[in-house]
Amino acid sequence: MKAIVFDQFGGPDELHEMDVEVPQPGPGQVRVRVKAAGLNAVDGKVRAGLMAAVRQTVFPAVPGGEVAGVVDALGAGVTEVRVGDEVLGWSDTGSYAEYALATAVAPKPADLDWQHAAALPVASETAERVLNLLGVAAGETVLMHGASGAVGTLAIQLAAARGARVIATAGPANQEYLTSLGATATLYGEGLVERVRALAPDGVDAVFDLAGKGALEDSITLRGGTERIVTIADFGARQLGITFSQGSPQRSTVRLAAVAQAAAAGKLVTTVTAYPLDQAATAQRVSDAGHVRGKLVLTVD
Known part of the structure; x- marks a missing residue:
């Protein structure tokens, strides 16, 4: 072959x-x-x-x-x-x-x-695993760094389905894309802390880093500590006391089937x-x- x-x-x-x-x-x-x-x-x-x-x-x-x-x-x-x-x-x-x-x-x-x-398989498993690790619940605000990729695309929608508000970062070209998925979009990079605080004056409840591009320090500042911050991309996480989440061997085909049905029905973009x-x-x-x-x-x- x-x-x-x-x-x-x-x-x-x-x-x-x-x-x-x-x-x-x-x-x-x-x-x-x-x-x-x-x-x-x-x-x-x-x-x-x-x-x-x-x-x-x-x-x-x-x-x-x-x-x-x-x-x-x-x-x-x-x-x-x-x-x-x-x-x-x-x-x-x-x-x-x-x-x-x-x-x-x-x-x-x-x-x-x-x-x-x-x-769907990797992106949906990763998104749900991290949202579960973070304990994202209705009424909370979640900050997602670098959310325009495959995992972020699903994570925004799955978090919103739980009743959470998502503030998501990306470059200028993907701001409208994040908004179309239901997130409040903002730019990454210098000045991020101030931009997020303006969007969420009461603070953020959890942080999901999908980018691995040096956003963890800002995340600690925004959270006031290292709790409820998870990255799937920054290998320096453990040195900062932050959870680095890798792929899980516990792969639910039942859950994947449900995600596939939602995508087929247009309920998941x-x-x-x-x-x-x-x-x-x-x-x-x-x-x-x-x-x-x-x-x-x-x-x-």
């Missing part, structure tokens, strides 16, 4: 197409004929070697942790999924390929296209920019640069 791989750590140019063996599903796994693969910032960090201390990489390595496609083979013990089912979920093997293995998948609604399906599989290097270059609006997805024919 065709797959995108990298043979050593480095920049996006390390990614190239290669013929590799089609993976065979083990117990509890399904094999998915990939229609779309979600692209995440962590893919670029793994490729660059920034995750080498916490995640083993075996070369040649196929990137990608989420997938949408058609089940074409079942491993031993799989009973809830059938060959031919359309699914979305988290891939056990790299998803930048024609086939991928997965253990945790949910049914894809017929009204949800492949690209938008692939945008997803924004996607798609690239064909052979342009994976270009897509990762865009991701590495930051400022992505919504989700980057690779399509596989």
Whole structure:
């Protein structure tokens, strides 16, 4: 099968197409004929070697942790999924390929296209995990740093569904986008503390940092301490006494199915920019640069 791989750590140019063996599903796994693969910032960090201390990489390595496609083979013990089912979920093997293995998948609604399906697993799990860690509740105000990406797009809407008010930061080009999602938008950078205090004179109850670009000190100032601040992007968090939240092994396919149904019904907005599989290097270059609006997805024919 065709797959995108990298043979050593480095920049996006390390990614190239290669013929590799089609993976065979083990117990509890399904094999998915990939229609779309979600692209995440962590893919670029793994490729660059920034995750080498916490995640083993075996070369040649196929990137990608989420997938949408058609089940074409079942491993031993799989009973809830059938060959031919359309699914979305988290891939056990790299998803930048024609086939991928997965253990945790949910049914894809017929009204949800492949690209938008692939945008949901990682972003929805991350958004809900952090909102739960923060204990976001109705009537509270949540500050989200760098909220125009895939996780932020969903986190704004999920927080609003809980009855919370969201103040979200992004660059000038994404201010209207954040507003369209239901957030009160403001610019990041110098003067942030004053801007947020003007928007929330009574203070903010929680902070969700999605950017990892030096906003934690301002967050501590706004919160008056380190409680109820969580980052998914700033590796210096622990030195400041702030929670750094990584991916959870507890992946709820029931919850993913509900999110997919909400997206299919138009109750949850997803924004996607798609690239064909052979342009994976270009897509990762865009991701590495930051400022992505919504989700980057690779399509596989």
